[in-house]
Amino acid sequence: MADIAFIGLGNMGAPMAENLIKAGHRLSVYDLNPQAVERLSGAGATPAASATDAVGSAQVVISMLPAGPHVRDCYLGKGNVMAATPAGALLMDCSTIDAATARAVATAAGERGLMMLDAPVSGGVNGAINGTLTFMVGGSGEALEQGRPYFEIMGKNIFHAGEAGAGQVAKMCNNMLLGILMTGTSEALNLGVAQGLDPAVLSDIMKQSSGGNWALNVYNPYPGVMDTAPASKGYQGGFGVDLMTKDLGLAMQAAVATRTATPLGSLARSLYQAHSLQGSGGLDFSSIIRFLQGEDDQ
Numbered sequence: 001m002a003d004i005a006f007i008g009l010g011n012m013g014a015p016m017a018e019n020l021i022k023a024g025h026r027l028s029v030y031d032l033n034p035q036a037v038e039r040l041s042g043a044g045a046t047p048a049a050s051a052t053d054a055v056g057s058a059q060v061v062i063s064m065l066p067a068g069p070h071v072r073d074c075y076l077g078k079g080n081v082m083a084a085t086p087a088g089a090l091l092m093d094c095s096t097i098d099a100a101t102a103r104a105v106a107t108a109a110g111e112r113g114l115m116m117l118d119a120p121v122s123g124g125v126n127g128a129i130n131g132t133l134t135f136m137v138g139g140s141g142e143a144l145e146q147g148r149p150y151f152e153i154m155g156k157n158i159f160h161a162g163e164a165g166a167g168q169v170a171k172m173c174n175n176m177l178l179g180i181l182m183t184g185t186s187e188a189l190n191l192g193v194a195q196g197l198d199p200a201v202l203s204d205i206m207k208q209s210s211g212g213n214w215a216l217n218v219y220n221p222y223p224g225v226m227d228t229a230p231a232s233k234g235y236q237g238g239f240g241v242d243l244m245t246k247d248l249g250l251a252m253q254a255a256v257a258t259r260t261a262t263p264l265g266s267l268a269r270s271l272y273q274a275h276s277l278q279g280s281g282g283l284d285f286s287s288i289i290r291f292l293q294g295e296d297d298q
């Protein structure tokens, strides 16, 4: 059993850390939010007073933070994780961030003789709870094999996307498509309901037809259609509008840099940004349906 430092215990990090504890690993955990640390220590983890404290005797360091600046700050800035990590430890950043930051942090790790993987995930909070996440891994094959036993506890699909940063590129493409699909699914449901259809009936029909997609099939944005979806829980928890806006922003930066046409991604980004600016940044991203209904401020 390994000593694992886990940094970032939010909607995703907390259940991922819990699965590692249930598998018998010893976890030292840190989050800026003391309540998040307290919850995990109730689940059997050792609370740490700082990121440096958490990694002191770690064989594996896993981070699940909001965005690139948080990751850079944690490993290379105030968090000072890179300098405090023992030699031979494996670093695995599972946050969704820009590929350039992922490469910069991995290069700094390499300069210290540490192996690092960017390993963003797909599958949402339920995937994190159930240990069924998909990992998109960038880094060396050797590092991936070292990390595989931990990925296999937290997820069920592990893909090697390529060298450092490649996992983030794969994730960015996936999430741009997800933002487009959630917006399109919401439009279609609204159009059906506006003509008198029951959203559950319409969803069943589209799921078995050519409109079926992940947003419709497992994350229905219409309240009451799917008990487990954030839409049926007041759009609480799940994957935040601000996080989706961030991911669409990363995709647009990459599209400009590579001169790739992404008109639908660009439109989805504008819609999510406007939705966030209406005060909905903390809601789950399926709440874009409310924005399209003109109900953001109600």
Ligand code: NAD
Residues within 6 Å of the ligand: 007, 008, 009, 010, 011, 012, 013, 030, 031, 032, 033, 036, 051, 064, 065, 066, 067, 070, 073, 074, 079, 094, 095, 096, 097, 121, 122, 123, 124, 125, 238, 239, 240, 243
């Ligand atoms: P979250 O906002 O719920 O959690 C982030 C946590 O990081 C918070 O508890 C925050 O206090 C902590 N944190 C921030 N800066 C820190 C620092 N410097 N040191 C320690 N802790 C710090 O976010 P989340 O939904 O758990 O998402 C985390 C990452 O996973 C994001 O990059 C997101 O894009 C990605 N992601 C989320 C989902 C989802 O469904 N929520 C799915 C796939 C990927």
